[in-house]
Amino acid sequence: MNHNLKEIFDSFKAEGTFSKGEPYGSGHIHDTFRVVTAEESTDDYILQRLNNRVFKNIPELQDNIERVTRHLNLKLKSIPGSDIKRECLTLIPAKNGKSWITDAEGNFWRMYIFISNHRSYNIVDSPDKAFEGGKAIGRFQAMLADLPGVPLHETIPFFHNIEKRLETFNRTCKDDPVKRVGKVENEINSVLKRAEEMKVILRLGREGKIPLRITHNDTKFNNILLDENDKALCVIDLDTVMPGYIHYDFGDAIRTAANIAAEDEKELSKVKMDIRLFEAYARGYLSETRDTLNEVEKEFLAFAPRLITYTIAVRFLTDYIDRDNYFKIHHEHHNLQRARAQLKLVESMEEQYGEMQEIIGRLI
Ligand code: ADP
Ligand code: GN1
Ligand code: MG
Numbered sequence: 001m002n003h004n005l006k007e008i009f010d011s012f013k014a015e016g017t018f019s020k021g022e023p024y025g026s027g028h029i030h031d032t033f034r035v036v037t038a039e040e041s042t043d044d045y046i047l048q049r050l051n052n053r054v055f056k057n058i059p060e061l062q063d064n065i066e067r068v069t070r071h072l073n074l075k076l077k078s079i080p081g082s083d084i085k086r087e088c089l090t091l092i093p094a095k096n097g098k099s100w101i102t103d104a105e106g107n108f109w110r111m112y113i114f115i116s117n118h119r120s121y122n123i124v125d126s127p128d129k130a131f132e133g134g135k136a137i138g139r140f141q142a143m144l145a146d147l148p149g150v151p152l153h154e155t156i157p158f159f160h161n162i163e164k165r166l167e168t169f170n171r172t173c174k175d176d177p178v179k180r181v182g183k184v185e186n187e188i189n190s191v192l193k194r195a196e197e198m199k200v201i202l203r204l205g206r207e208g209k210i211p212l213r214i215t216h217n218d219t220k221f222n223n224i225l226l227d228e229n230d231k232a233l234c235v236i237d238l239d240t241v242m243p244g245y246i247h248y249d250f251g252d253a254i255r256t257a258a259n260i261a262a263e264d265e266k267e268l269s270k271v272k273m274d275i276r277l278f279e280a281y282a283r284g285y286l287s288e289t290r291d292t293l294n295e296v297e298k299e300f301l302a303f304a305p306r307l308i309t310y311t312i313a314v315r316f317l318t319d320y321i322d323r324d325n326y327f328k329i330h331h332e333h334h335n336l337q338r339a340r341a342q343l344k345l346v347e348s349m350e351e352q353y354g355e356m357q358e359i360i361g362r363l364i
Helices: 005-009 058-077 127-144 162-175 185-194 196-206 246-257 275-289 295-299 304-321 334-351 353-363
Strands: 018-023 031-037 045-049 108-113 213-215 224-226 232-235 242-244
Touching: 005 018, 005 031, 005 045, 058 108, 058 127, 127 213, 127 224, 127 232, 127 246, 127 275, 162 185, 162 196, 162 304, 185 196, 185 304, 185 334, 196 304, 213 246, 242 246, 246 275, 246 304, 275 353, 304 334, 334 353
Parallel strands: none
Antiparallel strands: 018 031, 031 045, 045 108, 213 242, 224 232
């Protein structure tokens, strides 16, 4: 669909004049555009058409993001030398007094300052970058630990709850709305045989052994921007910041930072977790969080990548069976290809689990 990006841009209190707007990034959820301004001296912007099928309550979503970005902004202001416009997201207020607008078609839009001179990676090719990513997420969790006020809204209820995800998966398989179940029996079996062991994190939570903290919940590596020297710069994509277990953030980051192939790699023999990237990310993450995590949280860090990679595989496969109505796809069987690659990655992690545990044992 063609949107009038200039008109939408003009609904926000931005500096500078609209020069052009073009699709940007490789997120699976929103429609994201970079707006370039005509003036050399003004910032560029990120304009997003929000996905309100995924996020059902946009005012609550934006309320969370306003609180989180305000808190991070205040934290950074107290650190001398911070580059505030690049180290945290800055929402641009709309002329209607809110942090978003709706257009004539009922679409929701918001705008951020474009973080200049960043580097973004879908695949990580060096332990140094993985280490920086780990530091960024560790620091992010630490900065939000004292967010004042009531708990954040659950923008997507039960987001990483594997019991609920499996219920939805089983129901979708039973309904089989587009008759795809027959084509994916191997993948379904692969999911079902691992289902029980994946419930351990939820069990530890219910037993009070691991606390709910404020977590990001979508720490795939392209949501962590590095600077021009590949040092940690900014954690973006704050839509799912809400109460969660730290394992979700650690697991999702490893799923993407330590996989030497693409998330949707077709050639499954290429999919593998690189243990050196795992080690480097864990070292970066623990350098910021070692003193705050409890013993049980630390003990289960090595398991977390298996859980989250499995969870995303279940979600891709569910979406495939359910006619692809959640994730953006670029070809007909894209969600199946993604699910297969993620299941292969789970196997690679299982093969290296002993080593993963050893590394965490050494680092904590
Ligand atoms: P999605 O939920 O669809 O992944 P994101 O908020 O992650 O949406 O944005 C998609 C992509 O746009 C990001 O992966 C990143 O490349 C880019 N991006 C988002 N916000 C900014 C920003 N403020 N500055 C620079 N790039 C950004
Ligand atoms: C989505 O928004 P994005 O593209 O950064 C998804 C994540 C998945 C990821 C898989 C809100 O992340 O949960 O892990 O795709 N975000 C949402 O690539 O569902
Ligand atoms: Mg994203």
